Amino acid sequence: METTRKIALITGANRGLGLEIARQLGQRHYMVLLGARNAEAGRAAAAQLIAEGIEAECLVLDVTQADDVAQAVATVGSTYGKLDVLVNNAVFFSRDNQAASQIPTALLQQYLTTNFVAPVAVTQAFLPLLHQSAAGRIVNMSTSIGSLTTMGETIHTTPRMAAAVPLGYSSSKAALNMFTTLLAKELRTTPIKVNSADPGRTQTDMGGPEAPNTVEYGAKVAVWLACLDEDGPTGGFFSYQHVSSW
Ligand SMILES: NC(=O)c1ccc[n+]([C@@H]2O[C@H](COP(=O)([O-])OP(=O)(O)OC[C@H]3O[C@@H](n4cnc5c(N)ncnc54)[C@H](OP(=O)(O)O)[C@@H]3O)[C@@H](O)[C@H]2O)c1
Numbered sequence: 001m002e003t004t005r006k007i008a009l010i011t012g013a014n015r016g017l018g019l020e021i022a023r024q025l026g027q028r029h030y031m032v033l034l035g036a037r038n039a040e041a042g043r044a045a046a047a048q049l050i051a052e053g054i055e056a057e058c059l060v061l062d063v064t065q066a067d068d069v070a071q072a073v074a075t076v077g078s079t080y081g082k083l084d085v086l087v088n089n090a091v092f093f094s095r096d097n098q099a100a101s102q103i104p105t106a107l108l109q110q111y112l113t114t115n116f117v118a119p120v121a122v123t124q125a126f127l128p129l130l131h132q133s134a135a136g137r138i139v140n141m142s143t144s145i146g147s148l149t150t151m152g153e154t155i156h157t158t159p160r161m162a163a164a165v166p167l168g169y170s171s172s173k174a175a176l177n178m179f180t181t182l183l184a185k186e187l188r189t190t191p192i193k194v195n196s197a198d199p200g201r202t203q204t205d206m207g208g209p210e211a212p213n214t215v216e217y218g219a220k221v222a223v224w225l226a227c228l229d230e231d232g233p234t235g236g237f238f239s240y241q242h243v244s245s246w
Contacts, residue, residue: 007080008226011035011063012090014045016204020219021087025226026054037062063090063118073125082132085226087139088119093206098166108168115172120179136192139225140180144198146173149245177237177246184235193234197221198244
C-alpha cells in the first residue's frame with residue numbers, strides 16, 4: 001500500500017479552479033486525485049495533467065451521491081491507506097434569479113445540497129483516512145459573498161450590489177464557513193487543519209471571462225492552505241495572503 005507520497009483529493013476538478021488547484025498541488029509533487037462526476041471529463045483532465053508531468057488520477061465522484069462517496073473512500077483507502085488533503089471545491093451555481101424575496105425553495109435546496117450538505121458528507125466520509133495522514137488538511141472553497149460581515153456592510157455602502165447578491169449561493173457558502181469553524185474546533189487536538197478559502201472572482205465558467213483573477217492566481221489560496229505546515233492556522237477564512245471576514 002502506498003504511504004510515502006502525499007495524496008490530495010480535489011472535488012469538481014475536471015475544470016475551473018479545481019483543475020488548477022490539482023495542477024499546482026501536482027507541481028508540488030502531490031499525487032492528485034481529480035474528483036469528477038463525469039468520468040470522461042475527469043479522465044480527460046487527468047490526462048492533461050499527466051502530459052504536464054503530474055501524477056494524477058480521475059476519481060468518479062458526484063459529491064451529492066452517497067454511493068459515489070462510499071466507493072471513492074473505499075478506492076482511496078485500499079490504494080493509498082490515507083488522505084493528506086481534501087479540497088471541497090465542487091459547486092452548484094445557476095444564473096437564475098436568486099433574490100431573497102423570490103428564490104424558489106427548490107432552487108435554494110439545490111444550493112444547500114451541493115454546496116453545503118455534500119461537502120459535509122464527503123468530509124465526514126474521508127475523515128478516517130485524513131486521520132491516517134501525519135498532517136491532514138481540509139480546504140473548503142468559499143467566497144466573500146458568503147461573508148455575513150461583508151454582506152452586512154454592503155447593505156449600507158452599495159445597496160444596489162447588496163440587492164444583487166444571490167441568496168442560494170451566498171447562504172450555502174456561509175453555511176460551509178460555519179462547518180469550517182465548528183469542525184476545526186472539534187479537531188483542534190489533532191494534526192488536521194480546516195480552513196475556508198476565498199479565491200476572489202476568477203476567470204472560470206462560473207466567474208466569467210470578465211473576472212479580475214486568473215485561475216492561476218485564484219487557486220493559490222487553496223494550495224497555500226492545503227500545504228500549511230504544523231504552525232499554520234486552523235479554523236480561519238482566507239483570501240490569498242489575507243484574512244477574510246466571516
Ligand atoms: N470563479 C469564481 O469567481 C469563484 C469566486 C469565489 C469562490 N469560488 C469557488 O471556487 C470553487 C470552484 O469554482 P469554479 O469557478 O472553478 O466553478 P466552475 O468552473 O463552475 O466548476 C465547477 C466544478 O464543480 C463540478 N461540480 C458541480 N456539481 C458537482 C457535483 N454534484 N459533484 C461533483 N462535481 C460537481 C463541475 O463539474 P461538471 O463539469 O460536471 O459540471 C465543475 O468541475 C467553488 O466552490 C466556488 O464557489 C469561485
